Amino acid sequence: xxxxxxxxxxxxxxxxxxxxxxxxxxxxxxxxxxxxxxxxxxxxxxxxxxxxxxxxxxxxxxxxxxxxxxxxxxxxxxxxxxxxxxxxxxxxxxxxxxxxxxxxxxxxxxxx
Amino acid sequence: xxxxxxxxxxxxxxxxxxxxxxxxxxxxxxxxxxxxxxxxxxxxxxxxxxxxxxxxxxxxxxxxxxxxxxxxxxxxxxxxxxxxxxxxxxxxxxxxxxxxxxxxxxxxxxxxxxx
Numbered sequence: 385x386x387x388x389x390x391x392x393x394x395x396x397x398x399x400x401x402x403x404x405x406x407x408x409x410x411x412x413x414x415x416x417x418x419x420x421x422x423x424x425x426x427x428x429x430x431x432x433x434x435x436x437x438x439x440x441x442x443x444x445x446x447x448x449x450x451x452x453x454x455x456x457x458x459x460x461x462x463x464x465x466x467x468x469x470x471x472x473x474x475x476x477x478x479x480x481x482x483x484x485x486x487x488x489x490x491x492x493x494x495x496x
Numbered sequence: 497x498x499x500x501x502x503x504x505x506x507x508x509x510x511x512x513x514x515x516x517x518x519x520x521x522x523x524x525x526x527x528x529x530x531x532x533x534x535x536x537x538x539x540x541x542x543x544x545x546x547x548x549x550x551x552x553x554x555x556x557x558x559x560x561x562x563x564x565x566x567x568x569x570x571x572x573x574x575x576x577x578x579x580x581x582x583x584x585x586x587x588x589x590x591x592x593x594x595x596x597x598x599x600x601x602x603x604x605x606x607x608x609x610x611x
Contacts, residue, residue: 418599427589427602435597484600486539
């Protein structure tokens, strides 16, 4: 079955340091991949997507993600973390049935 | 950017009542809308997918008669939790998509508490 995996429940980073939130996917062929962020008691906000093209995708709020086909990964990155980046991050892929399947989520905590 | 409005944001009601949640796409036409359920500290679980003018497609294990979904127009979908019970308490989130290759945009969710 198609799925995405987020191996880390929590990631802790000091403000100003680079951050990476990991995601691996399992769909064969050409995957459609997404990153979303969720703040407390809110819905999800779209950050970026990969459908085709450049492996490095730039998104909202300074985030970017690198698509790596050989490693089946789509890690989310940001060069310099902000305290306001603290939130729950979901990696997702669009299935063959056009449904979005979410990973389990990674809680990102940025300490001042 | 695309905005999805979900209402109400919080509802508390007695066991046995029915609750309707609205999801509207404010600045785009949503050909497809999705309803998710999220338990505390967990990921989103897709409940159903609805296309405008068609019956919703429910995921396995989701009771169609319990969770009634209507997608009557390109900007509005509703989820009605019928005869709600405490175990239906959860965070319900809708999302809408303007086309097949478009990203899904999410509402802010509805926290449902059944006493």
